[in-house]
Amino acid sequence: MTTHRYRSHTCAQLRKSDVGNSVRLSGWVHRVRDHGGLLFIDLRDHYGLTQIVADPDSPAFK
Known part of the structure; x- marks a missing residue:
């Protein structure tokens, strides 16, 4: 199983x-x-690599 509560994909x-x-x-x-x-x-898991583009000024980083 590749999905769990912490991963949807x-x-x-x-x-x-x-x-x-x-x-x-x-x-x-x-x-x-x-x-x-x-x-x-670049986020890697056992299945591949995904590039995330993030704004460091976003409230998510505060």
Whole structure:
């Protein structure tokens, strides 16, 4: 089973059709790149790799 209470998808399951949807991923941070106002986070699990684009000024980071 690849889904559980902390994960709705694996990194390999995400597609373009998931853009804008809320999903829960579980894995480890492989790499973080700060491009001045945006963070690009590579999240890896046992099934694949997903790039997360995050705004460090977002209330979620406070």
